[in-house]
Amino acid sequence: MIVTVIGLLRFGFSLVFGIAVTVIFAGVELTRKNRLVTSLLCVIFLFVQTASWWLLGLDLTSKLYPLIIHLPLIVIFSLYFKRPWLISAVSVLSGYLCCQAPRWFGFLAGAALGSELADHVFYIAAVFLFYYFLKRYVAGSVRQLMEVSKKSCLFLGGVPLFYYMFDYTTTIYTDVLYRGTKWAVQFMPSTISVFYFVFVILYYAETQKQANLQRERDMLDTQFRLAQTEFASLRQLQHNAAAYRHDMRHHFSLLQGLASKEHIEEIKGYLRTVQSDLDAITPMRFCENETVNLILSAFGSKAKQSGILLTIDAKLPDSLPFSDTELCSLLSNALENAMHACERITDSKKRIIRLCVYDKNNKLCIDIRNSYQSEPTFHQGLPVSKEQGHGFGTKSMAHVVEKHGGVFRFFVKDGWFIFQATT
Numbered sequence: 001m002i003v004t005v006i007g008l009l010r011f012g013f014s015l016v017f018g019i020a021v022t023v024i025f026a027g028v029e030l031t032r033k034n035r036l037v038t039s040l041l042c043v044i045f046l047f048v049q050t051a052s053w054w055l056l057g058l059d060l061t062s063k064l065y066p067l068i069i070h071l072p073l074i075v076i077f078s079l080y081f082k083r084p085w086l087i088s089a090v091s092v093l094s095g096y097l098c099c100q101a102p103r104w105f106g107f108l109a110g111a112a113l114g115s116e117l118a119d120h121v122f123y124i125a126a127v128f129l130f131y132y133f134l135k136r137y138v139a140g141s142v143r144q145l146m147e148v149s150k151k152s153c154l155f156l157g158g159v160p161l162f163y164y165m166f167d168y169t170t171t172i173y174t175d176v177l178y179r180g181t182k183w184a185v186q187f188m189p190s191t192i193s194v195f196y197f198v199f200v201i202l203y204y205a206e207t208q209k210q211a212n213l214q215r216e217r218d219m220l221d222t223q224f225r226l227a228q229t230e231f232a233s234l235r236q237l238q239h240n241a242a243a244y245r246h247d248m249r250h251h252f253s254l255l256q257g258l259a260s261k262e263h264i265e266e267i268k269g270y271l272r273t274v275q276s277d278l279d280a281i282t283p284m285r286f287c288e289n290e291t292v293n294l295i296l297s298a299f300g301s302k303a304k305q306s307g308i309l310l311t312i313d314a315k316l317p318d319s320l321p322f323s324d325t326e327l328c329s330l331l332s333n334a335l336e337n338a339m340h341a342c343e344r345i346t347d348s349k350k351r352i353i354r355l356c357v358y359d360k361n362n363k364l365c366i367d368i369r370n371s372y373q374s375e376p377t378f379h380q381g382l383p384v385s386k387e388q389g390h391g392f393g394t395k396s397m398a399h400v401v402e403k404h405g406g407v408f409r410f411f412v413k414d415g416w417f418i419f420q421a422t423t
Contacts, residue, residue, distance in 0.1 A: 006120040010106075015049055015069070016042045017102070017127045018095040022073060024139040026083045026091035027147070034081070041076065045069055062172050070096070087146050090157030094142065097160040098134060102126035152206070287314035291327055292357065299335045308342045308351040317359040321404045321423050330366075330400045333393035334419050337383075338370035341417060345373045364423055369416040376417055383410050383417075397421075 023030075023038055048068055052061040061068075070092050077088035105126040110119025146153040170177035287293055296312055303310035320327060335353070342351040356367040376383045382394050394410065397419070401408045406423025 003117050003120070006117060006124075010120045010123055011049070012046055013124050013127050014099055014102075015045055017131060018092075018099055019045065019073065020131060021098050021134055022077065022091045022095040024135050025094050025142050025146075026077050026081065026087055027143045028077070028081050028083065037080070041073075045073075065172075066168070086150060086153050086157075090146060090153055090160065093157055093160035093164050097163050098130065100163075102130050148206070287316055287357075289314075289316045289320070292316060292331065295328055295331045295335075296355070299332075299339070303339060303353065306339060306343055306351070307348045308339060308353055310353045310355070312355045314355070314357045315359065316357060317362070317364065320364060321406075322364075322400065326400045326403075330397055330421075333397050334366070334368045337393055338368060338417075341370050341372045341376075345371060360422075366421045367418070368420075369418040371415065372417045376412065378410065381410065 019038065019042055023034075028034055028038075049061065052064065052068060056064070073092050074085070074088045077083045077091065078085050081088075083091075102123050106119045106121075106123030109122035110116060112118075142156070145156050287296070292314060296314060300310055300312070322330065335355070338353045342353060345351050350371050353368070353370045356365075358365050378384065382398065398408060401421045401423055404423045406421055408419070408421040410417075410419050412418070
């Protein structure tokens with residue numbers, strides 16, 4: 001009698017264990033409300049399971065289990081808990097698969113002690129241990145893998161699905177496995193082996209993809225930090241110019257003193273010094289937009305020092321789609337790449353960069369073109385640099401434009417390397 005009672009309790013614990021594992025695998029938020037709903041589901045399904053046993057018997061109930069337990073669970077997790085259908089199905093199948101480990105643990109204990117009661121008791125004890133292990137160490141990884149992509153979720157559900165079909169086909173609907181049929185005995189080990197090697201291949205490819213994405217994110221972050229630093233330097237230059245203008249009254253006082261003493265040569269020398277200082281700290285004016293003007297002013301000075309003819313035509317709209325940092329990154333990278341290309345040209349007279357920024361149909365249009373020494377190569381629409389540590393700027397430029405729904409292209413035409421963007 002006690003063995004029968006413990007056996008019924010075992011099936012009840014198995015059902016509750018499967019539902020609880022499904023909850024943590026599916027990523028259901030464990031709020032107070034969801035805990036109450038989960039508890040209510042356990043009570044309802046225990047009642048359905050018990051009623052089915054009472055009316056239809058254990059054998060028929062086991063065969064109807066997919067219809068009275070598993071399929072309703074998938075529907076509830078999808079409709080009530082708002083989890084995707086695929087994740088709900090894979091979670092239910094994975095919960096079923098996880099029930100096999102306590103079953104095996106109970107079987108070993110029962111075989112070692114020669115007692116069916118020991119089998120049931122150790123199974124129930126193993127349920128608690130395995131749930132703790134799954135919740136603490138496994139559930140987080142499973143949720144992440146299922147939510148990465150549909151492909152990852154399908155692959156993760158492959159083994160539970162095959163085991164589910166195999167178990168019902170060979171032990172519940174038939175007794176093929178217990179009769180020792182060779183194909184049945186070899187099927188599951190072969191399936192697990194195949195999925196293992198496929199998993200290794202796909203997991204490696206996925207980790208490489210994620211690593212590449214992370215590297216690109218790091219590169220873009222680096223570009224933005226460099227752009228922020230450069231923009232801060234440019235702004236400081238403007239502040240210095242403002243401070244110098246503020247000090248003009250002191251210069252005038254000194255000049256008046258020198259003039260009263262008729263020291264003409266000293267006045268001329270002092271004016272030359274002041275003019276030189278002002279030229280050094282005052283940014284050139286190309287447009288009314290402060291950010292763009294500071295960037296163009298800095299690169300205008302760099303181009304002059306490198307013997308590059310930089311022509312600028314900047315007519316900007318009142319409002320821009322980019323933040324100051326993004327605009328600084330976009331223009332700085334474009335002009336820096338253009339200057340690098342021009343600096344390789346041996347004939348200094350052929351070092352030319354032309355920049356045109358204008359507003360057309362409420363869109364910001366950028367056209368930057370430069371002469372070059374050697375023909376550039378492209379990969380997936382982006383120019384490829386053969387130098388170590390270069391080539392990140394173009395990716396940063398593309399990222400900025402695409403982030404704001406714009407379009408861009410790099411191309412070569414009539415001896416010019418051209419970057420065009422509209423956003």
